[in-house]
Amino acid sequence: MLRHILLATSAVAVLTLPAMAQDAAAGDEAPAEAAAPAIDVTRDTVVATVNGTDITMGEVIAATSQLPAEYRQLPPDLLFDGMVSQLVQQQLLADTVDGDSPRVALSLANERRALLAAEAISAFLPEAVTDGVVQAAYDAKYSAENAQVEYDADHILVATEDEAKAVIERLNAGEDFADLARELSTDTGSGANGGDLGWFVPGMMVEPFANAVEAMEPGTISDPVQSQFGWHVIKLNDTRRQAPPPLDAVRAQIEGDLQQAAIQARLDELQAGADITRTEADAIDPAAIFDLDLLDD
Numbered sequence: 001m002l003r004h005i006l007l008a009t010s011a012v013a014v015l016t017l018p019a020m021a022q023d024a025a026a027g028d029e030a031p032a033e034a035a036a037p038a039i040d041v042t043r044d045t046v047v048a049t050v051n052g053t054d055i056t057m058g059e060v061i062a063a064t065s066q067l068p069a070e071y072r073q074l075p076p077d078l079l080f081d082g083m084v085s086q087l088v089q090q091q092l093l094a095d096t097v098d099g100d101s102p103r104v105a106l107s108l109a110n111e112r113r114a115l116l117a118a119e120a121i122s123a124f125l126p127e128a129v130t131d132g133v134v135q136a137a138y139d140a141k142y143s144a145e146n147a148q149v150e151y152d153a154d155h156i157l158v159a160t161e162d163e164a165k166a167v168i169e170r171l172n173a174g175e176d177f178a179d180l181a182r183e184l185s186t187d188t189g190s191g192a193n194g195g196d197l198g199w200f201v202p203g204m205m206v207e208p209f210a211n212a213v214e215a216m217e218p219g220t221i222s223d224p225v226q227s228q229f230g231w232h233v234i235k236l237n238d239t240r241r242q243a244p245p246p247l248d249a250v251r252a253q254i255e256g257d258l259q260q261a262a263i264q265a266r267l268d269e270l271q272a273g274a275d276i277t278r279t280e281a282d283a284i285d286p287a288a289i290f291d292l293d294l295l296d297d
Helices: 002-006 010-026 057-065 076-094 102-128 131-141 161-172 177-184 207-214 247-272 286-290 292-296
Strands: 046-050 053-056 149-158 196-200 225-227 230-241
Touching (some): 046 057, 046 076, 149 161, 149 207, 161 230, 207 225
Antiparallel strands (some): 149 230, 225 230
């Protein structure tokens, strides 16, 4: 959110930051030894003045902290000069507009509210989403009993129930499933492979097929199963529990889920103790949110 305030003039950022990166890439020579700082720097140290408006070191630090990582890797002297130049350019442009206009004031109020909300979140979130919490969530989600079951099955697809029953009769008489699949299955893709569907989870199949497979035992053949594709005769070969992904592969997703849950829990807590009133929904035309002219009234 802070980035929206300090780096709002994206056109200025385009002018300054890429040039900084290009200068860094071109500078193959070893940098000259920097002179010792002449003053003790604080956040209130003035680094530039534009038409009487001071730009402070604190503003430079805050703006720099919101840069993409690729820019924050630049040499400090180059980055410092570029950031000061960017803030100077922004101030030059800012001086050309009315900073007290309702539109600007309202936008700044929203940005301030969003920034404070982000600060509040950053204050409690690290303790809510620790490595231990992430590990516990991973263990719970990917425990053996929660692991999804995969199925290895073959099938023969035919047009009618009578044809499916005839297939089962031939199987019961000792004919080979794979041979019959090659001969009879209208699913030519799997049929050419003897009806082999490989390993799958039920959600990959149409519901009647998935339900039938889940009810079978390995080594058995189903009764005719109807789906929108026709009639299936299914042979279940084996089942297994899906191997859990490595923690590192799902860490970002787990952390994101935990963060959202922690934020929602905090909001629920705050709302429970807050005095909140809202104007009746039918008292305001919702389409008014698109009326930018109201900002200047």
